[in-house]
Structure formats: structure tokens, C-alpha cells
Amino acid sequence: MKEHTNSMTNIKDIAHACGVAVSTVSRVLNNHPDVSEETRVKVQRAVAELHYIPNNSARNLVKTSSDTIALLVKGVNNPFFSKLIKVIEREITKRGYSLELHHMDTSEDELLVGAQMANERKLIGILFLGGRFNYSPEELALINVPSVFCTYTNTFGNLSASAYSSVAIDDKQTARFAVDTLVSLGHRKIAILADNEDDKSISELRFQGYKDALESHGIPFDSTLVACAGTFSDMGAIYRATSELIRRNDSFTAIFAIADLMAIAAIKALSDHGKRVPEDCSVVAIDGLELSEYTLPTLTTLVQPVEEMGLACANTIIELVESRGENRQFTFDPVLRSGGSVRRISDLSIPHQPD
Amino acid sequence: MKEHTNSMTNIKDIAHACGVAVSTVSRVLNNHPDVSEETRVKVQRAVAELHYIPNNSARNLVKTSSDTIALLVKGVNNPFFSKLIKVIEREITKRGYSLELHHMDTSEDELLVGAQMANERKLIGILFLGGRFNYSPEELALINVPSVFCTYTNTFGNLSASAYSSVAIDDKQTARFAVDTLVSLGHRKIAILADNEDDKSISELRFQGYKDALESHGIPFDSTLVACAGTFSDMGAIYRATSELIRRNDSFTAIFAIADLMAIAAIKALSDHGKRVPEDCSVVAIDGLELSEYTLPTLTTLVQPVEEMGLACANTIIELVESRGENRQFTFDPVLRSGGSVRRISDLSIPHQPD
DNA sequence: GCAAGCTCTGGAAACGTTTCCAGTATCGTT
DNA sequence: AACGATACTGGAAACGTTTCCAGAGCTTGC
Numbered sequence: 001m002k003e004h005t006n007s008m009t010n011i012k013d014i015a016h017a018c019g020v021a022v023s024t025v026s027r028v029l030n031n032h033p034d035v036s037e038e039t040r041v042k043v044q045r046a047v048a049e050l051h052y053i054p055n056n057s058a059r060n061l062v063k064t065s066s067d068t069i070a071l072l073v074k075g076v077n078n079p080f081f082s083k084l085i086k087v088i089e090r091e092i093t094k095r096g097y098s099l100e101l102h103h104m105d106t107s108e109d110e111l112l113v114g115a116q117m118a119n120e121r122k123l124i125g126i127l128f129l130g131g132r133f134n135y136s137p138e139e140l141a142l143i144n145v146p147s148v149f150c151t152y153t154n155t156f157g158n159l160s161a162s163a164y165s166s167v168a169i170d171d172k173q174t175a176r177f178a179v180d181t182l183v184s185l186g187h188r189k190i191a192i193l194a195d196n197e198d199d200k201s202i203s204e205l206r207f208q209g210y211k212d213a214l215e216s217h218g219i220p221f222d223s224t225l226v227a228c229a230g231t232f233s234d235m236g237a238i239y240r241a242t243s244e245l246i247r248r249n250d251s252f253t254a255i256f257a258i259a260d261l262m263a264i265a266a267i268k269a270l271s272d273h274g275k276r277v278p279e280d281c282s283v284v285a286i287d288g289l290e291l292s293e294y295t296l297p298t299l300t301t302l303v304q305p306v307e308e309m310g311l312a313c314a315n316t317i318i319e320l321v322e323s324r325g326e327n328r329q330f331t332f333d334p335v336l337r338s339g340g341s342v343r344r345i346s347d348l349s350i351p352h353q354p355d
Numbered sequence: 356m357k358e359h360t361n362s363m364t365n366i367k368d369i370a371h372a373c374g375v376a377v378s379t380v381s382r383v384l385n386n387h388p389d390v391s392e393e394t395r396v397k398v399q400r401a402v403a404e405l406h407y408i409p410n411n412s413a414r415n416l417v418k419t420s421s422d423t424i425a426l427l428v429k430g431v432n433n434p435f436f437s438k439l440i441k442v443i444e445r446e447i448t449k450r451g452y453s454l455e456l457h458h459m460d461t462s463e464d465e466l467l468v469g470a471q472m473a474n475e476r477k478l479i480g481i482l483f484l485g486g487r488f489n490y491s492p493e494e495l496a497l498i499n500v501p502s503v504f505c506t507y508t509n510t511f512g513n514l515s516a517s518a519y520s521s522v523a524i525d526d527k528q529t530a531r532f533a534v535d536t537l538v539s540l541g542h543r544k545i546a547i548l549a550d551n552e553d554d555k556s557i558s559e560l561r562f563q564g565y566k567d568a569l570e571s572h573g574i575p576f577d578s579t580l581v582a583c584a585g586t587f588s589d590m591g592a593i594y595r596a597t598s599e600l601i602r603r604n605d606s607f608t609a610i611f612a613i614a615d616l617m618a619i620a621a622i623k624a625l626s627d628h629g630k631r632v633p634e635d636c637s638v639v640a641i642d643g644l645e646l647s648e649y650t651l652p653t654l655t656t657l658v659q660p661v662e663e664m665g666l667a668c669a670n671t672i673i674e675l676v677e678s679r680g681e682n683r684q685f686t687f688d689p690v691l692r693s694g695g696s697v698r699r700i701s702d703l704s705i706p707h708q709p710d
Numbered sequence: 711g712c713a714a715g716c717t718c719t720g721g722a723a724a725c726g727t728t729t730c731c732a733g734t735a736t737c738g739t740t
Numbered sequence: 741a742a743c744g745a746t747a748c749t750g751g752a753a754a755c756g757t758t759t760c761c762a763g764a765g766c767t768t769g770c
Contacts, residue, residue, distance in 0.1 A: 011758095023759075026758060035718070039719085054757080057415035060412035062758045064725070082432070086432070100454070235646065267651065294619055296651045365725095375750085377727080377750090382728095390748070410726050413725070413755090414727055
């Protein structure tokens with residue numbers, strides 16, 4: 001609004017002020033070795049005095065690249081993602097890069113959006129957050145900058161490990177563990193609350209883990225105990241899916257919700273149908289939001305190590321961008337946080353005493 | 356990773372392919388009028404066939420500006436902000452600009468960070484989200500690009516309305532309304548759960564509204580009923596602040612929490628101290644998160660029109676950036692959403708003691 | 711004493727655009 | 741027939757960097 005017209009000091013001004021060539025100033029700015037100590041301090045002083053700030057556009061133009069890493073977030077409105085984004089953003093910025101954030105609808109193809117952005121040459125790397133995971137080599141080839149897939153499974157179909165980078169928990173194993181926990185408390189009629197049964201996403205893997213767990217305990221899979229909300233984030237839809245499940249078959253004594261937010265909406269639905277948690281129904285989830293420690297009841301949930309995952313994302317993309325290191329897959333193990341939403345089945349037989 | 360070396364098609368290639376000058380191609384790309392229909396289609400076809408994508412760095416260099424608007428978010432981990440960010444981001448992107456997101460600690464000075472970014476000339480505008488609001492004209496002058504302050508109060512001390520743009524609810528009035536609601540239900544011993552009593556932020560305004568409401572109803576202000584958590588987002592700290600309040604003075608029959616997340620943590624603390632909501636204590640908050648419709652009990656809260664607010668933010672900054680329109684202050688009115696967290700005082704099991 | 715090798719420096723090209731300026735052709739008007 | 745206006749086009753400068761290349765001045769080794 002003020003000195004907007006007045007052009008800023010540039011590298012030429014510095015050169016002129018010091019009586020050296022622009023190339024020398026450039027060398028000082030980029031910490032090139034071939035410059036005498038004397039000129040170095042002289043230039044540095046001038047830079048400070050004249051409040052010189054490099055023009056990134058010019059720099060990017062000649063270097064034919066920018067310093068911007070994009071974070072493409074797909075269709076999830078989840079506090080877990082918010083936290084993860086924050087961690088990633090902090091780290092990326094700290095390391096001297098810029099982060100550009102883009103949210104996408106589920107309808108958009110994240111790879112196409114990424115390819116488009118990469119082609120505009122405004123990007124040096126892409127972090128994908130959320131979405132599917134069954135990319136073909138051809139699709140992956142669309143992206144001509146380094147990329148990392150975050151909170152995706154680390155099993156990309158039959159792609160070789162050198163073909164992509166990922167940061168994730170072992171979704172299937174984690175789901176198994178959640179169900180195991182319920183079984184070990186005596187539950188056998190366990191419903192699942194998922195996003196979508198067959199959408200090649202996190203949801204499918206967790207669903208698979210649920211089925212595996214049941215099988216390993218000799219519990220027959222019952223499709224009437226499956227509730228699909230078709231979303232991770234729309235609590236209304238999750239609530240309705242749970243209500244429907246209850247109407248359809250309320251014989252279950254426990255629900256495995258594939259996300260904390262789902263569990264919260266489910267508990268509300270149960271409550272509205274006269275089922276108390278954990279007295280009438282246990283609930284276990286995956287995520288480990290801070291929020292879930294403060295709901296009534298508190299959630300028993302598998303905590304994703306969001307801080308470590310964010311760091312892994314940031315470090316990996318930066319390594320790839322700087323052409324150090326190869327593609328890598330990180331797998332993290334969530335840890336169980338016990339809350340008030342589960343109870344041993346034997347306690348269920350004891351009728352609830354009203355206080 | 357693949358055609359990375361192979362240089363991309365540029366404007367010169369297009370010019371050569373069409374047998375025209377680069378300036379002509381540029382004119383076509385920028386929709387300048389002075390170009391014949393014949394050449395226009397010829398160039399456009401070549402652009403499509405050769406998959407030409409403009410180099411933004413070069414463009415920004417000559418135009419001495421970028422297409423990037425920054426969103427500086429300060430120290431809040433709130434689903435309300437997440438939603439707002441998403442709305443803003445969608446709109447900014449839709450209008451052809453890029454959004455660069457930065458989270459800051461409460462310790463950082465948002466204006467200094469903004470000024471630094473603006474000076475790097477990577478920015479054409481800044482949206483500030485969260486933080487204080489008592490900026491001096493001198494501080495505001497540090498920012499030499501258009502800016503909008505979001506979810507801040509729209510009363511910037513004694514700055515004239517032409518000096519800044521803002522998008523906010525009327526915090527004081529909203530707090531008043533929340534407290535009025537409780538009073539109208541018969542409550543007189545009303546505690547407040549705030550961020551900080553005197554930090555020149557939203558918190559202070561809502562605190563002021565609380566005091567005003569009490570006064571207008573002839574209820575004496577009781578400082579022992581004030582709980583300050585020192586944060587909007589750290590639920591642990593909010594929980595502890597509430598616990599402390601209960602230990603200090605548990606005579607209150609209602610709590611006004613200045614944010615939904617605070618109310619949720621408070622309800623947990625109340626519950627852990629044997630106080631049921633709403634039977635023993637009513638709770639009302641400000642925010643209107645979707646989440647709050649699914650907690651137990653559901654929250655009675657004043658819903659901020661997040662969609663409209665996000666649009667106002669995006670529209671205003673774009674108008675300012677495009678040098679259309681003057682600084683403006685938007686004030687939105689939250690609407691009450693009734694939940695299960697409040698109850699008329701006569702319903703309370705503990706009889707009300709007249710003072 | 712001279713070639714060869716360092717260390718440091720300056721000049722200039724290059725990056726891919728936009729935009730100013732000048733120029734040509736066509737056309738209508740006088 | 742001359743002229744200006746109009747419609748379009750091309751050439752070239754400019755934006756602010758980085759980097760390549762060449763060269764100047766020293767030192768070193770023979």
C-alpha cells in the first residue's frame with residue numbers, strides 16, 4: 001500500500017554499492033567457495049544495509065525450478081490430517097522450502113491435479129495425502145517430480161518398492177489388532193463401521209484386517225454387521241449408517257470404527273437408540289486424536305504416531321528433491337490407548353444398576 | 356524422474372511452429388484483443404498439441420509479482436479453522452490464484468512474518484487468521500501488500516475503517532448472547548472458560564461480553580468463576596483449568612466456554628468431578644462445529660457461518676489484490692444451535708440459592 | 711625466468727515471459 | 741490520389757538472477 005511503486009534493491013544495486021560484479025554478489029549469496037573473505041564481508045554488509053531480498057522468480061527462472069513443495073490433500077476433513085499437515089508444514093518451512101496446500105474433492109483425480117501442477121514448473125515435489133492407492137506405473141509416470149504418498153498403505157499393489165515412496169501405518173495389521181482387542185475381551189459379535197467396502201483405499205485395508213481377525217478367531221463374517229458410511233468426515237452420514245446398522249441387526253456387542261471421528265458419531269447413534277457405551281456396546285477405533293481423550297466416554301483407540309509420520313513425510317520428500325536417497329516405504333505401528341469405550345463381555349451380562 | 360532433462364515446450368517453440376513471433380503468441384495466451392481470429396486459433400491449436408504450459412517464474416519475473424496469496428494461521432488447532440481454511444483455499448484456487456499456507460506459533464509475530472514474506476515478492480496478498488488485533492498504524496504499514504484479518508474482531512482499536520480489512524463475528528455481542536441464553540434459563544452463577552483474560556484477542560472480547568451480560572442482568576462479577584486455560588487448542592490445559600475452577604468454586608450452575616473444543620474438555624472435567632451436564636451444570640459455547648452435534652451431550656453453541664466467512668475472506672483479498680474495492684469490515688452474526696448441554700435452572704437437582 | 715597452476719573476479723549469456731515501439735498492410739475518407 | 745486511421749504483427753528490451761568462460765594476478769616448481 002505504501003512504497004509499492006518504488007522498486008526494491010536488487011543484486012545490481014549491491015554490486016554497484018560494493019564496486020564488484022553481480023556475479024560476485026551472487027557467489028556470496030549462494031555461499032560459493034571462490035570468493036575472498038574481504039569481498040565476502042563487504043558484500044554481506046551491503047546486503048544487510050540495503051535490506052536486499054533475493055527475487056525468487058528470477059532465481060527460479062534461471063534454475064528452471066522453484067522451492068515449492070505441494071501438499072495435495074484429498075477429501076478428508078479429519079483432525080488427524082490437520083495435525084499431520086501442521087507437522088509437515090512446520091518441517092518443510094524449517095528446511096527452507098515453501099509449502100503449497102491444495103484440498104481436493106473425492107471426485108478429482110489427485111494424480112492428474114499433481115501432474116498439472118508439476119508441469120507448471122512451480123513445484124519441485126508433491127506430497128499426496130489421502131485417496132486411493134492402486135496406482136498403475138503409467139499413472140505414476142504422469143508425475144515428473146519426486147513424490148511421497150502419506151497415510152496411504154505401503155503396499156501399492158504389485159509395484160516394486162523402488163517405484164514410489166510412502167508413509168503409513170500398517171492398516172490391515174492395525175485393524176486386526178483393534179478387533180483382537182475386542183475379541184480378547186470376550187466379544188464375538190463385532191460390527192464394523194467403515195468408509196467404503198471396496199474403494200481401494202485405507203478403508204478397504206482396514207476392512208480386510210477386520211475380516212482376517214474374525215477368521216483367525218473362528219468367528220464367521222456377518223455382512224449384516226457391516227456399516228458403510230461412504231465417508232470419513234461427514235458425521236451425519238456416519239451417524240445415519242450406524243443407525244441403520246442398529247435397526248438392521250443390533251445383536252452386536254462391539255463396534256470397530258476405522259476412525260476416531262466415526263466412533264464418536266457412532267457412540268451418539270448408539271446412545272440415541274438406547275444403547276450405552278460401554279455397558280451395552282464396546283467401541284474401538286483407529287487414530288488417537290487428542291479430542292478422543294475428552295469425549296464421554298473416552299475412546300479406546302489405536303494412536304497413530306502423527307509427529308513421526310509427519311517428519312517422515314517431510315524428510316523423505318526433501319531427500320528425494322535434493323536427489324539424495326532412494327524411494328522408501330515407512331510403516332508405523334500405532335499403539336493402543338485405553339479409554340472408557342470398551343468393556344469385558346462378562347461385565348455385559350451383569351445388568352446395569354441405575355444410580 | 357523421466358523426461359526431467361528434456362526441456363519443456365516454451366513460447367518460442369509455439370511461435371516457431373506457427374510461424375509467428377513470440378509476442379503474438381503471448382498476446383493470444385493473455386487474451387489481448389489485437390490479434391486476428393486466424394492466428395488466434397492457429398496458436399491455440401499449437402498450444403494444445405504441444406502441451407504448452409506457461410512458466411510462471413518467467414511470468415512473475417517480468418510482471419514483478421506472483422499469483423500467490425498467503426494464509427498465515429496463528430497458533431490455533433481448531434476444527435473451525437480447518438473448515439475455514441478449506442473454504443478459503445477452495446475459493447482462492449477457483450479464482451486462479453495460489454494459496455500458500457503457514458502455521459505460526461503464538462510466540463511469532465504474525466506481522467513480521469507477513470512482512471518478510473511480502474518482501475520476498477512471492478506474495479500479492481496476505482490473509483491473517485487468528486492472533487491479536489491491536490495493531491498500530493506503524494505495524495500495519497510493515498505489510499506492503501493488501502491484507503485481510505480473518506476471524507478477528509472488526510474493531511481494531513481506534514484505527515479508521517479504511518485502514519484495514521477484516522472478517523469476523525461480533526465477539527462481544529456473541530458472548531453476551533450466550534450468557535443471556537443461560538440467564539434466561541434461570542442461571543445466575545455462570546462461570547467462564549476462556550483463553551486468556553487480557554491478551555488483546557478474541558478471548559478478551561468474549562470475556563468482555565460475558566462481563567457486560569452479567570452486568571446488564573445485575574449479576575455481580577465473580578473472579579473466582581473465571582477459568583483461563585491460556586490456549587484455544589490444548590485440551591489438556593483446558594481440562595486442567597476447568598478442574599481447578601471446580602476445586603476453587605463449584606457453586607456455578609453453568610459454564611460459558613468461548614469455544615466448542617473448550618466446552619468438550621470442560622464437560623469431561625465436570626464429569627470426572629461428578630457433575631453431570633446438563634443436570635448439574637449447563638454449558639454453552641461459541642463455534643458450532645459439526646462435531647458438537649455428535650458429542651454426549653450435544654453442545655448448545657453459537658454457530659459461526661464458516662462458509663460465508665470464508666467466502667468473505669477470499670473475495671475481499673482478491674478484490675484488494677486486483678485493486679478493485681476499498682478496505683472493508685465484515686461482521687457476521689452467529690445463530691444459536693440448541694443441544695443437550697443446557698437445562699433450565701428449575702430442573703436442576705441442586706436448588707438455586709438466592710443471593 | 712618461464713610455464714603451469716592456483717585464486718579470485720568480471721563480463722555476458724541464458725532462463726521464458728510481457729510489453730513497448732515501430733512497422734506494414736488494408737481500408738475508408740476526402 | 742493522398743492521407744490518416746485501423747488492425748495486426750514482429751523485434752527487442754526488460755525483469756533479476758545464476759553460471760559459464762575467460763582472464764588477471766599470484767604463487768610454485770623446474
